[in-house]
Structures are given as C-alpha cells and as structure tokens.
Amino acid sequence: MASNPLGYQAIPGTDLALNPPGAISLERARDLRPANPLRAGAERLLSLRTDEAWLRITANAERKVAVDLERLGSRWRILHAIPVGPDRPAISHLVVGPPGVFTVVTRGFRALHPRGPLDRVEAQVMGDEIKIYGSSWPYLKEARAQAWRSARALSGAVGWQVFVRPVVALVGVDEVRFYDIPNRVDVLPRRQVVRFLQGFPTRLDPAFIEDVYTAARLGDTWLDPAGRSPEGYSDGYSET
Numbered sequence: 001m002a003s004n005p006l007g008y009q010a011i012p013g014t015d016l017a018l019n020p021p022g023a024i025s026l027e028r029a030r031d032l033r034p035a036n037p038l039r040a041g042a043e044r045l046l047s048l049r050t051d052e053a054w055l056r057i058t059a060n061a062e063r064k065v066a067v068d069l070e071r072l073g074s075r076w077r078i079l080h081a082i083p084v085g086p087d088r089p090a091i092s093h094l095v096v097g098p099p100g101v102f103t104v105v106t107r108g109f110r111a112l113h114p115r116g117p118l119d120r121v122e123a124q125v126m127g128d129e130i131k132i133y134g135s136s137w138p139y140l141k142e143a144r145a146q147a148w149r150s151a152r153a154l155s156g157a158v159g160w161q162v163f164v165r166p167v168v169a170l171v172g173v174d175e176v177r178f179y180d181i182p183n184r185v186d187v188l189p190r191r192q193v194v195r196f197l198q199g200f201p202t203r204l205d206p207a208f209i210e211d212v213y214t215a216a217r218l219g220d221t222w223l224d225p226a227g228r229s230p231e232g233y234s235d236g237y238s239e240t
Helices: 023-032 037-045 051-072 139-158 190-198 206-216
Strands: 077-082 091-097 100-108 122-126 129-132 135-137 164-171 175-180 186-189
Touching: 023 051, 023 077, 051 077, 051 091, 051 100, 051 164, 051 190, 077 206, 091 139, 091 206, 100 139, 122 186, 129 139, 139 164, 139 206, 164 190, 175 186, 186 190
Parallel strands: 100 164, 122 175, 164 186
Antiparallel strands: 077 091, 091 100, 122 129, 129 135
C-alpha cells in the first residue's frame, strides 16, 4: 500500500488521502517514547497520563471516529491526519459532504475507575471551556483554529470562499453537559457525530464537493504557515 512520509508539516506533492487516521498522533507519541524501555513499561503499567500516553489515546480515538465516519456514505469525502505544522495538533478529520465542510477535532478519554461506580465520563462545557475530570482542555480553541486554517487554505486553493464548521468529537465521554453554549463550535460525544453531520440540509452539489476534496488532499494546499483567520472569513455557522 502506498503511503506518505509522515511528518508534522505538509510536504509538497503528497496525497493526504493516503494518511491513515491517527497516524500523526501516533508518530508524535513514538517521538516522545522514553529511551529507557523499563521506564516506558512502568509508565504504561501504572497508567500514568504522560504526553505520550495522551497521544496514543488520541490516535486510538481518531481511528474509532474514522470507522464511524465511513457510515456517511458515498456522497461524502473524508481525509484524516492532516499535518499543519510542528507546533499545532494535526486536523483529525476533514469531512466534505452535501451539508458542507467540517473539521473534526477528535480526543479520547478513559474512565478513572473502569467498571467501577465512577466509570462514567462527563464533559462539562461552560462557554469556551471544556472540563473533564475537573481539568480544562483547549479543544474549543483548537477546533476554531483548525476551521479557520482550513477555510483559508481551501478558499485559496479552489478560488472561492469555503465555509468550514468546527466540531469536537469526544471518544469515551458518556455525556456532554452544557452550562453555557460555546462560541461557534459543536461539541459531541462520539455516538452522535454521524447523526449530527447528516442532520443538515444539502448545500453543496457533487461538483463542489469533488473540487474541495481534490484541493484538500494535496499536501501543497496546507503549506501556508499562517494558520490564522483569513480576511473576512466566516465559518460554517453563517451558512447553516
């Protein structure tokens, strides 16, 4: 099977459709693996939440969501593990379909007490903050930044404005409880992602979908290092 040289930065001439889900998260985890195998084994045995461990959990979550996204059907186009630079998380999934274009930030969690009385995992969304196990996570900011970057890159590649809607998919989370609605980001447990994406009316015709997908799969499209909101950018909320 053909594959791309994995890296944190897009490479000219590569076909990102060849990137398997979770590939960049797993590669980053390998880079962080302790040189001492005894230490690495002890960390896994003790279930320590190291950066390497979190990246492996993320990679596993991205693979699970990728399987779910396959249920969207033949009218949809999906890319995984889009590299956007060494200092930013890769785009877990870019989804292009009849309702529009979506970036999906996928993250995973595990119950602290598996099969015990505290085995349910709840995410609490308070405006622009997500809390899980009492800790805050930057996923809303990441999701908006990835949608901005994608809109900028894709709009430049196809020559007209592409609207991108950011989504956060939480794997291993049983419930998302909203205390205040986040600004222009949708937060969902894994089981709701496919139904959510299918719930919008059709806005894009097949030719538009193919044009965006063709541009998105080219590594050259993602070489712009800016990563900021383009002039006059409006996300997918303005169109749905």
